[in-house]
Amino acid sequence: MAQILPVPNPTKSYWLSEPHRLAKFRSTPDLPATCDVVIIGSGMAGITTAYHLLHSNNHPPNVVILEARDLCSGATARNGGHCKVKVPTFAGFKPGSGSSTVDDMASYVHGIMDSLKQIVEEENLDCEFELRRTFDIQLDRDESKRLKRVYDESSKAGNVWTKTADYIDERFAGQITSIKGAKAAFTGPACSFWPYKFVSQLLARLLAQHSQSLNFQTTTPATSVTSSEDGSSLIHTSRGTIKAQKVVFATNAYTAGLIPQFHDIITPVRGMASHIVPKEPIHPHLSNTYNIDFGPEKGTDYLNPRPDGSIVVGGGAWLFSSDRPSWFNNFDDATPFRPQVEQHWEGYMQRNFRGWEESGAEVDKVWVGIMGRTPDGWPHVGRVPGVKNQWMLAGFNGGGMALILTAAKAVAKMVKEDTGFEDVAGGLGVPDFFGTSEERLQAGNGVE
Known part of the structure; x- marks a missing residue:
């Protein structure tokens, strides 16, 4: 099997x-x-880790960020561009x-929205950031009734998320x-922004502020890491x-290409x-942003209206789910899905929204992104x-x-203090089930 690495010439996303x-x-x-810290990956994970390593640090480490392709060309520049958790x-x-x-978990995500807003304002990032509401919509009556029952029970129990x-x-x-x-x-609450602009502009600020401490290298794939x-x-x-x-792997779906023990644990x-x-x-x-559940025989699309009136919408997974090799354990974001799939x-x-029947809305771009799936979903x-x-x-x-x-932020603190997840997660409100461990690897080994 070919090594899991970003492929050349990926499809072009709107972002x-x-x-x-x-x-x-x-x-x-x-x-x-040589350097103090290498960060592998220049998406949201890599650049925000660098930000927290260098930010408010009187003696910043020498950091090198390696990117296999162009700056922020992976999942961060291929997603829906909104931050929420579905009901x-x-x-x-x-x-x-x-x-x-x-x-x-709800408090954690709400805190991330607050922190995103804070960074956007403090660093003056022009990335179309908006605090918004979001809709989770059900087109199946049985599913809507089931969710309402759970919602009512959770509300009665005093769950904060309700x-x-x-x-x-x-x-x-x-x-x-x-x-x-x-x-x-x-x-529910949500925020949206242009993820690529957030990351690229934040990197520009870091390079300007820490020119002696930060070195950024594009088109430099890491092929292996040895101790x-x-x-x-x-x-x-x-x-x-x-x-x-020290090394930080901000490699999401490509992690198993550099850390072999994550084969079958983080699957592209x-x-x-x-x-x-x-x-x-x-x-x-x-x-508002949207998640539209088309029912049990189909699935859910996500939708993010942009300030200029255009729409980013993704999903349609039920159209290719039966063609397993086309998506599972597949890290090729250069090859589009079949035309019959893209026709979605x-x-x-016009099909789904009232008032859009005469809009003349047309598809501008369709692209592929690579996600990192884990057996337990975290x-x-x-x-x-x-x-x-x-x-x-x-x-x-x-x-x-x-x-x-x-x-x-937690990983940056671990790197600075030479500590582990359990030493910093609680203080920052990171859910404990995010922590990686030998036990989680064993529990998830060989499980999709």
Whole structure:
């Protein structure tokens, strides 16, 4: 089997339509021979880990960020661009081992929204950030009734997550959400932004503020990482080898390509998204983000209206789920899905949204993204099991925008203090079931 590495010439996403001046940047013509910390990956996980390592640090470490392709060309630039947790996720919550609860998870995500807003404002990032509400819509009556029962029970039990959620019944669901055939809907808090612009502009700030401490290298895939007797690591790349005292794997779906024990633990899976543009902006503007559950025989799409009136929408997984090799354990984001699958986006807004029938909305782009799926549905954060001086945050199961930022802060603290997950997670509110460990590897070994 080929090594799990980002492939050349990936499909072009809407989020990558305005390349940043750092897209192909290298701080130095050659790789540094040594450094304090190497971060592998320049998406949300890698750049925010660097931010927290360097930010408010009187003696910042020497950090090298390695990117296999162009800046932020992986999942961060291929997702839906919004941060939320679906009500169905809360309703079906299975925390696994540990003491963290569904309310801890809700508080964690709400905290990430607050922190994203804070960074955007403090660093003056122009990334179309919006605090919003979101709709979780059911088109299947039985599913809507089931969710309402769970919601009512959770509300009666005093679960905190229900305090920011709201239920809309069938009488008004279609009118309020504009979704044809809506049987019910829930609302909750969300935020949205242009993920690529957030990451690229934040990196630009870091390079300007820490020019002596930070070195960024694009088109430099790490091909393997080996440990030295002195406890340091050798990061082998296509352009040479760097010796680092510490390593952070911000590699999401590609993690098993560098840490073999994560084969069958973090599995690359392909997904599909699109950008749809009406002939003229539709008024009133769609001001909420969406998850639309089309029923048990199909699945759920996610939708993020942009400030300019265009729409980013992804999903359609039921159209290719039976063709397992086309998506499971597949890290090729250069090959589109079959035309019959991509047709899902044709006329999408006209079919599903009231008031869009005469919009002339057309598909602008369709692209592929690679997600990191884990057997228990949660990311792996902390020290790489069984290895000194290496840490990781990866395996976000398609929900990275709602999970990464505080996990990155935790990993940065671990690296600075030479500690493990259990030493910092509680103080930052990171759910304990995010922690990676030998036990989790054993529990998930060979399980899809």
